[in-house]
Amino acid sequence: MRTFSLLCFASLAAVANAAACSGGSSESDLAVNAASLDAAGGNDGRSPEAQNLASALAAQGFTVQNGAFAFIDMSNCCATSCSGNNPSSPYGAFYVPPAPGQTTPNSNPRPDGTSSGVHLRADEAMVFVGNTPPEGSYFGFTPYLFDRPDARGNRKPVFASLSETLNQRVIGTVGGTPFEQRTAIIAAADKTTTDRARAALVASGVPDGAINVITFDPALGHFGLDEASDTFGILFRMAVLKDPAKRDAYIANPGGTLFRITPIADADADAGSGTPLPSPPARTKATSPTEQATRPAVDRLGDAIKNAYLASTSQAVRVDEGTPDPVSCIQNLTTCAGDNRDTNYPGTPMRVLFANDDDFYVVFGVDHQADGKTSYSNASVYALEKLVGLVSVASDKYPTSAARYLPGDPDAGKLYAWKFARHCDGEAFCTVVPKGACPTGIENGAFGNITFRTYLEPSSATAPLSSTLVRDRVLYFKKR
Numbered sequence: 001m002r003t004f005s006l007l008c009f010a011s012l013a014a015v016a017n018a019a020a021c022s023g024g025s026s027e028s029d030l031a032v033n034a035a036s037l038d039a040a041g042g043n044d045g046r047s048p049e050a051q052n053l054a055s056a057l058a059a060q061g062f063t064v065q066n067g068a069f070a071f072i073d074m075s076n077c078c079a080t081s082c083s084g085n086n087p088s089s090p091y092g093a094f095y096v097p098p099a100p101g102q103t104t105p106n107s108n109p110r111p112d113g114t115s116s117g118v119h120l121r122a123d124e125a126m127v128f129v130g131n132t133p134p135e136g137s138y139f140g141f142t143p144y145l146f147d148r149p150d151a152r153g154n155r156k157p158v159f160a161s162l163s164e165t166l167n168q169r170v171i172g173t174v175g176g177t178p179f180e181q182r183t184a185i186i187a188a189a190d191k192t193t194t195d196r197a198r199a200a201l202v203a204s205g206v207p208d209g210a211i212n213v214i215t216f217d218p219a220l221g222h223f224g225l226d227e228a229s230d231t232f233g234i235l236f237r238m239a240v241l242k243d244p245a246k247r248d249a250y251i252a253n254p255g256g257t258l259f260r261i262t263p264i265a266d267a268d269a270d271a272g273s274g275t276p277l278p279s280p281p282a283r284t285k286a287t288s289p290t291e292q293a294t295r296p297a298v299d300r301l302g303d304a305i306k307n308a309y310l311a312s313t314s315q316a317v318r319v320d321e322g323t324p325d326p327v328s329c330i331q332n333l334t335t336c337a338g339d340n341r342d343t344n345y346p347g348t349p350m351r352v353l354f355a356n357d358d359d360f361y362v363v364f365g366v367d368h369q370a371d372g373k374t375s376y377s378n379a380s381v382y383a384l385e386k387l388v389g390l391v392s393v394a395s396d397k398y399p400t401s402a403a404r405y406l407p408g409d410p411d412a413g414k415l416y417a418w419k420f421a422r423h424c425d426g427e428a429f430c431t432v433v434p435k436g437a438c439p440t441g442i443e444n445g446a447f448g449n450i451t452f453r454t455y456l457e458p459s460s461a462t463a464p465l466s467s468t469l470v471r472d473r474v475l476y477f478k479k480r
Contacts, residue, residue, distance in 0.1 A: 049204070050257040053129060056200035057261055067096035067114055067258035069130060069236070071251045078438035082388035084337055086453065088378045089138075090251055092236035094126055094187070096260035102225045107146065117146040117231040120216065122223035122274065123263050125188035126234065127197050129206060130256020132171065135179040136241035137369075137376035137396065138455050140167035142340055143187060143214050145221055146231040150333055153227065160326035160336035162217045162232075163280040167342055169375075169461035174210045182206075187214040187234055189223060191275040197261060218276035220330050235338065239455070240376050240394050282341070283462040290468040291366045291373060297411035298365055298470055304405040305362050305417060305475055312358075312477035319471055322346045322451070323463075343463050346471055347451035350384050354433070354444045358479040360421035361450065364402070365472040367416045368454050369395040373464045375456040379472065381420055381431075384447040386438040391431050393418050401429040420450070450474055 054064045071092045074085060085091070095114035098106055099121060107117035133139050143162040147155045166185065173181035184206045188194045194213055201211050214234065216223075222230045241247040306314045322345035329336035339345075353359075368374040380392035398416035406412040417429065424430035434441040442448055452472045457464040 053204040053257060056203040060196040060200045061264050062261040063100050063264055065097050065260045067094060067260055069094055069128060069254055069256045069258050078386050082386050082439060084387045085389045087380050087389040087392035088394045089237045089239040092254060094234040094258055096126055099124060099225055099262050104226050107231055117233045119225045119229050120223055120232050121225060123190045123193050125186055125193050125197055125261050127259045127261055128185040128256060132173060132179055132181050132183055133238045133250050134241050134243055134246035137239055139238040140165035140342055141185060141214060142235050143216055144233055144235060145330055146233060148230045148333060149228060156333040157335050158329050158333060159338050160329040161339050161341055162220055163215050164283050164462060165340055165342045166212055166214055167456060172210050172212050174207055184211045185214055189216040189218045189277055191277050194277060215277050215280045217279050219279045240396050283460055285462060285465040286457055286460040287465060291371055291470040294366050294414055295470050297415060301364055301402055301406055301415050301417060302473060305364060308405055309477050312479050315476045317348045317474040317476050319346050319348055319474055321466055323466055341462055343453045343455040344466050345451060345453060348449045348474055350447050350449050352445055353442060353448035354422060356444055357422040360419055360477050362417055362419050362475045363450060363472060364417035366470045367395060367398045367414060371414060373457055373469060374454045375458060377454050379418060379450060379452050381433050382449050382451060383438060383442040388438045390442060391433055393431055
């Protein structure tokens with residue numbers, strides 16, 4: 001039985017794999033049943049713009065079906081798994097119906113028959129026209145290979161990215177700026193289909209410079225409409241929006257027009273001619289500047305944090321690099337848990353997070369955003385039982401947080417320090433980790449971890465090279 005879909009989005013493969021290895025989750029537990037979740041938003045399929053585009057696509061020899069761009073309501077994810085969701089980031093998805101004549105079901109269809117994880121012919125595409133989100137620190141559309149059958153026909157959750165993310169640093173829009181602008185996206189694997197979809201978009205009034213192509217990499221995907229084929233889809237993220245009211249309005253109704261297009265057989269000799277798009281190249285990561293000069297300051301900060309809590313013993317917790325390899329995940333049928341090539345995922349191994357109510361953690365290091373290495377960073381606390389992100393703090397909150405430990409230090413402004421505890425008692429730069437169950441709490445004695453994200457170096461429009469960063473650190477404190 002197939003349970004994997006886009007709605008099982010994870011952002012940290014290490015956490016997912018650790019949970020599976022510990023016996024806490026089976027492979028099927030790494031999915032969220034889409035039928036149990038609601039999606040906010042809809043499709044402007046009846047608008048004049050949508051009707052013009054549909055007519056233009058039909059004139060290019062396509063069967064055109066309505067889909068929807070919608071946000072995902074994670075309130076019911078605890079029924080199966082929340083799969084390492086990023087608490088700082090709402091998620092959206094492209095939902096499309098089955099292809100004409102398709103008999104193999106797509107993953108977890110919604111009541112309207114659309115799914116976020118679908119089988120695709122190599123010559124099909126998804127075509128979207130809509131608004132980008134309000135101004136914030138990050139947004140991006142990422143293509144995924146969701147699952148693939150193994151040699152026995154059992155579908156394995158791979159959830160690996162198929163190319164770089166279409167983010168605010170590279171997206172083309174009508175206005176030329178990234179936020180609150182009209183944009184168009186063609187998600188495809190075939191060049192002929194892409195060219196014809198582009199022609200239809202231009203004919204319907206979309207400027208060519210606002211048309212973006214997301215590639216379902218033909219070299220990595222197995223396309224088709226039968227059980228032997230992969231499932232594919234598009235996931236959307238946004239984070240740290242400046243205006244909360246605009247954020248909520250966009251989540252409630254992102255709008256836009258989304259179509260699944262399928263070439264009509266014999267509509268034209270070239271339709272679906274099987275000319276694959278080239279594999280998209282990886283963006284070049286910046287090798288400079290680096291943060292290595294701040295390492296002594298981070299060491300000083302660590303010592304100062306220990307001295308600030310002498311009533312407790314301190315222990316450094318290992319933080320691993322956490323950079324998944326999506327090509328390896330696809331080839332070996334292991335999970336990349338929704339990797340995004342715009343970020344790294346350093347994190348701690350799984351551990352009992354809290355033995356009692358007096359335990360606490362301080363995460364600290366270089367403020368990567370202030371240092372110009374990221375568009376935003378965050379630290380998140382996870383419960384491994386349901387792979388749920390409980391609380392997080394993003395780098396827009398980091399400024400001045402290290403100064404309390406290093407008063408007068410000239411490098412304090414380059415650093416951050418944040419406490420995660422059962423009780424903060426009015427302490428600044430501290431977040432309470434509640435007791436309870438998924439999706440809001442974790443009990444004493446339960447396993448969890450702390451994961452960091454380092455999103456989108458502005459100069460390279462992709463994740464920073466991990467060797468140029470000073471890795472975030474974690475101290476665990478236990479009352480003497």
